Amino acid sequence: MPISHFVDAKLGDAHSLEEAVGYFEDAGICPGEVVQAVIEDRDDIRRSWMHISPSMMDPDKNCRRELVIARTVDYGMDPLSMWSAYEGTAWHKAFNLFGKDIKGWHREYPLPGPSDAHNPYVRKVEREGQTFYELEVFPGLWISGIADRVREDFKVISDFKSTNYPWTPKFEGTPRDYAEDQIKSFSIQINLYARAIELLKGVRPEERWVWRIYRGSRDKRYTFRKMPIPFIPPTQLEELVREHSETSLAFLRQAHDAEPGAAREAVIASIPMDGKDKRMYNDKKCSLYCPVKDICYGIAGLTVF
Numbered sequence: 001m002p003i004s005h006f007v008d009a010k011l012g013d014a015h016s017l018e019e020a021v022g023y024f025e026d027a028g029i030c031p032g033e034v035v036q037a038v039i040e041d042r043d044d045i046r047r048s049w050m051h052i053s054p055s056m057m058d059p060d061k062n063c064r065r066e067l068v069i070a071r072t073v074d075y076g077m078d079p080l081s082m083w084s085a086y087e088g089t090a091w092h093k094a095f096n097l098f099g100k101d102i103k104g105w106h107r108e109y110p111l112p113g114p115s116d117a118h119n120p121y122v123r124k125v126e127r128e129g130q131t132f133y134e135l136e137v138f139p140g141l142w143i144s145g146i147a148d149r150v151r152e153d154f155k156v157i158s159d160f161k162s163t164n165y166p167w168t169p170k171f172e173g174t175p176r177d178y179a180e181d182q183i184k185s186f187s188i189q190i191n192l193y194a195r196a197i198e199l200l201k202g203v204r205p206e207e208r209w210v211w212r213i214y215r216g217s218r219d220k221r222y223t224f225r226k227m228p229i230p231f232i233p234p235t236q237l238e239e240l241v242r243e244h245s246e247t248s249l250a251f252l253r254q255a256h257d258a259e260p261g262a263a264r265e266a267v268i269a270s271i272p273m274d275g276k277d278k279r280m281y282n283d284k285k286c287s288l289y290c291p292v293k294d295i296c297y298g299i300a301g302l303t304v305f
């Protein structure tokens, strides 16, 4: 499995999976639960296989080189580097404590799931004792994912996203609630889920929503806000994702098939550095949010900062 150990980023020392929960807790770096969440996620077979999900298909948000390194090269992870990605997962767990079933809704709904096994667009995948299903969302492009919430009649889909709360100037200037950027950022993923529902259930969701959960807000005006996601027609959606998804899988295949070491590094060196080249997340993708930056920059011969 690619995450082979954890790293204390301040001291630079390594900690095995067995001792990391205790180490990071006792050192006051993060609660043991954060490390445990990474360990459990790591063992999902889909993370180590030729598989993609809707959240990985937006070319403006996902770095192909990161995907390939994370799945084919053993690396040490700083647990803090992934926490922002797990924040949303933590919210799901919190909501489950209040009741997994909300009247009228399916929650954490697999697309596709076992009930879709006989759908002509679905195939069953069995690997290392785990089973999951994939959907041919566009010809030759197989995906699977879990939608946060789907109404029982499949006409409405909504997702939870933790986001920054609106910025209000203290003296002068225009308030910003970032909705425009966020709609753009979430649209491809939500529309892929909607497309999956249409193929699996024969119903096109009429409404697509994101519940924004504002991070760290103690102001009740900025706690939750519901935001509509515009419809992207299937042909346009396919155009947006096909090239990025196909090349992600092709690079992944090449890296898997190459011998570990120099041959695999040569494949990785040929993959575009999307995070850097596309200046993702306002240029912060590589420095703040990439757990494999040291390996990527090392192969590229760039200084790690």
Ligand code: SF4
Pocket: 063, 064, 065, 066, 067, 069, 272, 273, 274, 275, 276, 277, 285, 286, 287, 290, 291, 292, 293, 296, 297
């Ligand atoms: S450091 Fe940047 S370019 Fe390299 S893999 Fe990570 S996100 Fe991609």
